[in-house]
Amino acid sequence: SQKIEQNSEALNIQEGKTATLTCNYTNYSPAYLQWYRQDPGRGPVFLLLIRENEKEKRKERLKVTFDTTLKQSLFHITASQPADSATYLCALDMSGGFKTIFGAGTRLFVKA
Amino acid sequence: DAGITQSPRHKVTETGTPVTLRCHQTENHRYMYWYRQDPGHGLRLIHYSYGVKDTDKGEVSDGYSVSRSKTEDFLLTLESATSSQTSVYFCAISEGGGREDYGYTFGSGTRLTVV
Numbered sequence: 001s002q003k004i005e006q007n008s009e010a011l012n013i014q015e016g017k018t019a020t021l022t023c024n025y026t027n028y029s030p031a032y033l034q035w036y037r038q039d040p041g042r043g044p045v046f047l048l049l050i051r052e053n054e055k056e057k058r059k060e061r062l063k064v065t066f067d068t069t070l071k072q073s074l075f076h077i078t079a080s081q082p083a084d085s086a087t088y089l090c091a092l093d094m095s096g097g098f099k100t101i102f103g104a105g106t107r108l109f110v111k112a
Numbered sequence: 113d114a115g116i117t118q119s120p121r122h123k124v125t126e127t128g129t130p131v132t133l134r135c136h137q138t139e140n141h142r143y144m145y146w147y148r149q150d151p152g153h154g155l156r157l158i159h160y161s162y163g164v165k166d167t168d169k170g171e172v173s174d175g176y177s178v179s180r181s182k183t184e185d186f187l188l189t190l191e192s193a194t195s196s197q198t199s200v201y202f203c204a205i206s207e208g209g210g211r212e213d214y215g216y217t218f219g220s221g222t223r224l225t226v227v
Contacts, residue, residue: 004154008152031211032211034215034216036215036216041221042220042221043202043204043218043219043220043221044155044202044216044218045218046214046215046216046217047215049211049212049213049214049215089154089155091155091215093211098143098160098162098206098208098209098211099145099157099160099170099209100145100157100216101157101171102147102154102155102156103154104152104153104154105154
C-alpha cells in the first residue's frame, strides 16, 4: 500500500531563511499531491496542489516541487516568518478513487 | 471553518456506549470524509461519501459506521466506543474529490475521549 514519509523531527530555522520540508512516497506515483498547514487545535488548511505533470508550483512565498522519479515532493517557504510556525502535512491521492492519504506532518519552528 | 461545522467539539464517553458525531456543510459539495488524527499516525481515513446514501470504507473503518441522508450532513457513529477510539476526529469536504486546485476543506475537529 502507498505510504507517505515526512520527517518526524521538527525543523528549526531563523526568520528570513528558506524552510524546506520533504515528502517521500513509496509506491505508485500519485496523480496529484497536496500540502496543508495545521495549527495546534485546528483542522488542516489547504495550501497548494501540484499535479503529476507539473514540476513546480508557486503561491506567494510558497513553492512546491514534484519529482516522480525520486518519488518526492519538496515544500519551500521563502523569507520565513515566526507566523509560519506550524505543522505541514503532505497528502496524495489513493489509486483508483477520490480519496486522499496524509503524512504525519513535519513541525516547523521559525525563530525571530 | 467557513462552510463546515462539526459537533460536538468535545465529548467524553464511557466504554461500550454508542456515540454519533455530526458534520454539517453549507457548500453543497459532493464528497465528505471522516478522518481520525492520532500522534505519530497523521490523518487516517475512516469512511467517505461520494453522494447521498453513497459511502465507502477507508483504511481504519472497523468499529465505525456512517450515514448520509442529505447532501449537507455526514454522520459518524461509533457503535460501541472503545478506548482505542479516543482521538481527534476531522470531517472534510470536497467538490471534486480533492483533485481540484483548492483541495479539501476541514472542520475544526471533535476531540473524543473514551474512558
